[in-house]
Amino acid sequence: MQKSLHIDPNKCTGCLQCEMACSWENHHSFTIAKSRIKVFSFHEAARFVPYTCTQCDEAWCMMACPTEAIKLDPVTGAKIVLDPTCVGCKVCTIACPFGTINYVASSGKVQKCDLCGGAPACAKACPTGAITFVDADWTGLEKMRQWADKTDTNPATV
């Protein structure tokens, strides 16, 4: 079974534990500036939205890369940047429609979410369940369950 990150912005409180966890996983530091997942705050709308790579099947970053530095991890489905091959040309950052692959000036390479090899640190760190790592074919399961719960066709129980 392939799993994917599932994000429910309604549950996000903007605590940024996910950003710190990502930074720790990849940079051994809590510096959220290095995080591959970003929480956006829409202040006047009272919304916090965690945002990261959705691991497109047809990944434009991968197709755009001139050095084949972005590879598919067959186990997790993640598109992974191979640091030794990446030349930092940033063409992938232009190709990605979502902005979720970014250049890191200090390393001269790009970085993107690699699903932490199958155990995403952001999902583990999220205290509210806003970020979960679930069956890729059933990301809508919880929402379906909630609506199913509201369905009651037996008038006797109303």
Next chain:
Amino acid sequence: MAWTKKVLRVNLTAGTCTTEPLNQQWAQDYLGQRGLATKYLCSEIDPKVDPLAEGNKLIFVTGPLTGTMAATGGRYSVVTKGPLTGAIACSNSGGYFGAELKFAGWDMVIFEGRSAKPVYLLIIDGKAELLDASHLWGKTTWHTEETIKKAHQDPQIRVASIGRAGESGVMYAAIVNDLHRAAGRSGVGAVMGSKNLKAVAVRGTLTDAYQVANPEAFFTAVDAGKAVLAANGVTGVGLPTYGTQVLMNIINELGALPSYNHREAQFEGANAIGGEAMHEKRPTDGKPNLVKNGACFGCTIACGRISRMDPNHFSVKDKPQYHGASGGVEYEAAWALGAANGVSDLEALTYANFLCNEDGYDPISFGATVGAAMELYDLGILTEAEVGLKLTWGSAEALVKLAEWTAVGEGFGKIIGLGSKRLCAKYGRPELSMTVKGQEFPAYDGRGLQGMGLEYATSNRGACHVRGYMVSPEVLGIPVKMEPQATEGKPAMLKAFQDLTAVVDSAGICLFTTFAWGLQDIQPQIQAACEGDWSEERLLLVGERIWNLEREFNLGAGLSKKDDTLPPRLLTEAIKTGPQKGAVCHLDKMLPEYYEVRGWSAEGVPTAATRTRLSL
């Protein structure tokens, strides 16, 4: 390693920014944040200095757990000599600013002197510079934050700034970061304004500025701590659902919710302004006041209130800029803006709270000062002609106008901006000021809760609920239940709370964790993050050392035993109704014992033996 070991010193008179190494011995003796900055302040200024003079210093400081994955690890403090009190001021704030300062590589920033013209400090990692802020002077904190981010084309810059209240010398002006988080009390924003310093803007991207000493042990301790917070009824359910506003009805029912400038100890409008009311759909537009709860940096509790006002409410009807969501009322703000002066219009409180954030002033001191003014008006001492409006108890219109005037220093707002002590003195009735050491009481009656009465009298920054929260034992039964009217054992319990709080405030985490965490939950996190051996005993000794150093600063500033007292109303006027009927605060029974358990003389001065024991 959890310290960046770097201090930024900004001389505003000379316009210079210099880097110096952190005094690591002091970090070992005072941990960080509140304690460490207090040590620096006490070593660098004359305690007798005029708080608004050039000789005062203003310190922004983080703790070793700030900017780590420890739950709530995003706190910073502002430490200075406070203009409201003449005592040491230490105001703690959340939001995202504190962590960003660490990411940029700084444990603290010390401001000294006074700039000739308005400036703001921009810190981008290791680079710090003072920039012209003429275009920001006269503007709100919200405008300032947005303008600075735009000017540097970086939405990820974090900003702490003063609004017009800080510029115009409101004695309880706050420093506001991330739009609605504040270093709120004692007038730290007025000190910033006196230095012509409009804002501190910071962006941190360093990965090697600091590190936790033992990552494996750190994550074990941090994960355990988070589990405790999640499983606890207060931090896991009560605070995220109702915020600190969960307390409004509890304290009211207990008969310890001061109202009408402490004439009463219950408020008939409590239901209308409490946490539950924020969830209820308004009859006017069918929407609740509360939109969502929000967290500060790293916080797994998320008690923050995010509110949206009724766009048809009289206060904002023609002001679309207040129709979006913003920081809603917390318990203290709702009490001060509401119960303290009899106003039960939640929307009016929310608007006044927005203004407190927007122009940077403390809603507790502001609301309580309005309460005192209403009593003066009720007694016929203040008149409509003098104030410019009818200042009757419970008038939402008056509250809203005074909030607008105080924000910009207009009309009678100038007088309200002086605080309750100076207001009541000006009109010849100093005894009506509900203050200790010049600072207004927060939302618990010191007669209804004896331990809180003692806490207010002895707090180093004047009346304050977050220096030794006796509500925990007296109401919530944490760590043990103590009867509200009992005096026995309270001095020793208060000392323990004060010392523990000093540790929490020095670590970089939020005091609200202690609804669930004891020292046994906090110690492993500090131990794993910091170099050295940080046993529980040592931490409590650090807390006690901090408390005594603050006390010595205050003694040096000219405060003494005579200031460890309460207004006569709390000592002699019994509560008239409710469960605590008949109660006055028995400070006389508790204070001598408190001095004794502190190891102070009968005059409230740390003895030579105590000073030696604490290596002061």
